[in-house]
Amino acid sequence: MSTAKISNVVVVDYGMGNLRSVAKALEHVAPEGVSVRVSGCPNELAAADRIVFPGQGAARDCMAELRQRGLHDALLDAARSKPFLGICMGMQVLMTHSEENDGTPCLDMFPGEVRFFGHDLHDATGERLKIPHMGWNRVQQTRPHPIWEGIEDGERFYFVHSYHVMPTESNLTLATTEYGLSFVSAIARANVAAVQFHPEKSAEAGLRLLANFLHWMP
Amino acid sequence: MLAKRIIPCLDVAEGRVVKGVQFLGLRDAGDPVEVARRYDAEGADELTFLDISASHEGRETMLHVVERVADQVFIPLTVGGGIRTLDDVRRMLNAGADKVSINTAAVSNPDFVRAASDKVGSQCIVVAIDAKRVSAPGEPLRWEIFTHGGRKPTGLDAIEWAQKMVAYGAGELLVTSMDRDGTRIGFDLELMRTIGESVEVPTIASGGVGNLDHLNDGILKGKADAVLAASIFHFGEFTVHQAKEHMALAGIEVRL
Numbered sequence: 095m096s097t098a099k100i101s102n103v104v105v106v107d108y109g110m111g112n113l114r115s116v117a118k119a120l121e122h123v124a125p126e127g128v129s130v131r132v133s134g135c136p137n138e139l140a141a142a143d144r145i146v147f148p149g150q151g152a153a154r155d156c157m158a159e160l161r162q163r164g165l166h167d168a169l170l171d172a173a174r175s176k177p178f179l180g181i182c183m184g185m186q187v188l189m190t191h192s193e194e195n196d197g198t199p200c201l202d203m204f205p206g207e208v209r210f211f212g213h214d215l216h217d218a219t220g221e222r223l224k225i226p227h228m229g230w231n232r233v234q235q236t237r238p239h240p241i242w243e244g245i246e247d248g249e250r251f252y253f254v255h256s257y258h259v260m261p262t263e264s265n266l267t268l269a270t271t272e273y274g275l276s277f278v279s280a281i282a283r284a285n286v287a288a289v290q291f292h293p294e295k296s297a298e299a300g301l302r303l304l305a306n307f308l309h310w311m312p
Numbered sequence: 313m314l315a316k317r318i319i320p321c322l323d324v325a326e327g328r329v330v331k332g333v334q335f336l337g338l339r340d341a342g343d344p345v346e347v348a349r350r351y352d353a354e355g356a357d358e359l360t361f362l363d364i365s366a367s368h369e370g371r372e373t374m375l376h377v378v379e380r381v382a383d384q385v386f387i388p389l390t391v392g393g394g395i396r397t398l399d400d401v402r403r404m405l406n407a408g409a410d411k412v413s414i415n416t417a418a419v420s421n422p423d424f425v426r427a428a429s430d431k432v433g434s435q436c437i438v439v440a441i442d443a444k445r446v447s448a449p450g451e452p453l454r455w456e457i458f459t460h461g462g463r464k465p466t467g468l469d470a471i472e473w474a475q476k477m478v479a480y481g482a483g484e485l486l487v488t489s490m491d492r493d494g495t496r497i498g499f500d501l502e503l504m505r506t507i508g509e510s511v512e513v514p515t516i517a518s519g520g521v522g523n524l525d526h527l528n529d530g531i532l533k534g535k536a537d538a539v540l541a542a543s544i545f546h547f548g549e550f551t552v553h554q555a556k557e558h559m560a561l562a563g564i565e566v567r568l
Contacts, residue, residue, distance in 0.1 A: 122386070254435045
């Protein structure tokens with residue numbers, strides 16, 4: 095038997111929220127020989143086989159922390175070269191610009207804006223919708239992708255956010271979700287996938303998505 | 313469409329789930345991890361742990377309970393009870409909680425809510441609103457905030473307080489009717505609806521659930537985004553799944 099290569103997954107730590115849940119969920123589904131570590135060290139990002147980029151909080155703080163910790167370039171390099179999963183704020187800051195905090199320039203990995211849902215949001219029946227968008231909503235897959243393997247189209251995932259991405263290029267979109275409007279809830283291109291919802295908090299479907307990411311060979 | 317949520321609430325004392333039994337006081341109801349796993353398997357949308365430990369040791373134990381649950385149960389977890397400082401908030405979130413619920417500390421020091429939401433984001437901050445009806449029959453409805461399990465009045469108008477807490481950064485409100493808590497006769501629906509319609513953030517209805525129709529009422533008449541219940545699930549009367557099926561039959565969007 096050949097020795098299995100130890101695959102190294104790094105969850106990017108930049109001081110934005112609790113990464114324990116993301117790491118534990120990945121460990122829960124990681125095949126044998128896969129190690130999961132939380133790190134904020136640019137060298138470790140460079141050495142990783144896969145990157146998970148979570149995040150919560152405000153866009154401006156997020157970008158400031160990335161710069162301060164010298165992770166900006168390491169993150170862009172990783173997103174060009176290895177399987178990369180952005181989660182929640184880790185999806186939003188991949189875009190060009192966010193309107194949060196009176197306007198925040200972001201990583202500009204993908205052209206597009208991050209917009210506020212709006213204060214006067216209603217569903218089709220006229221019912222007023224609360225902000226943040228918090229809870230389990232349906233994710234409509236707009237095209238096939240390895241991260242959807244074994245996940246039903248329209249499956250519910252757990253969301254909590256007040257802003258959503260608007261990519262300029264529609265072929266970036268991987269899924270949409272309805273909340274007063276139809277917004278982009280997942281994107282993917284080449285070796286990068288990113289989701290607005292929290293797979294680490296989405297029970298079986300979320301764990302399945304994380305497992306799919308660990309097996310993904312883009 | 314976004315699903316309405318069912319949130320079982322577990323009271324934890326000294327690291328064990330406890331439940332109140334009439335005339336008998338608190339009874340041990342099991343290991344928090346086991347109970348949490350069971351609710352998760354039944355389809356609970358989130359879990360709330362309320363630490364009712366009397367001792368400092370009990371509160372330290374709670375941190376380990378949260379760690380153990382978060383390592384095995386992959387749905388959102390909220391922890392309340394004894395959250396008084398930024399350090400309490402940080403330690404609970406680092407242990408694996410997704411949100412903390414702030415109650416008494418918000419009343420004694422509203423700026424704590426602002427500081428906490430600035431620090432960790434409002435999505436992590438739930439403010440617990442314990443309200444009692446204080447209007448006389450025939451008068452326009454009025455509720456006041458009470459602390460210490462409903463024993464201590466504060467003079468604060470519940471609706472104004474709810475709006476203030478949202479302005480201070482609460483991402484969600486857990487609204488408990490102290491008149492109904494433990495009565496099993498249903499939520500105070502006027503209270504739920506009035507608060508729900510006066511704030512932009514999601515509201516969780518709590519206090520008084522005795523049967524599955526009460527849960528439906530909380531959503532349909534109380535306009536709550538989520539319903540929280542303890543005893544109807546703890547005593548095995550109903551499973552979370554049964555509650556969701558009952559809600560679905562009433563036309564409520566749920567995650568089944």
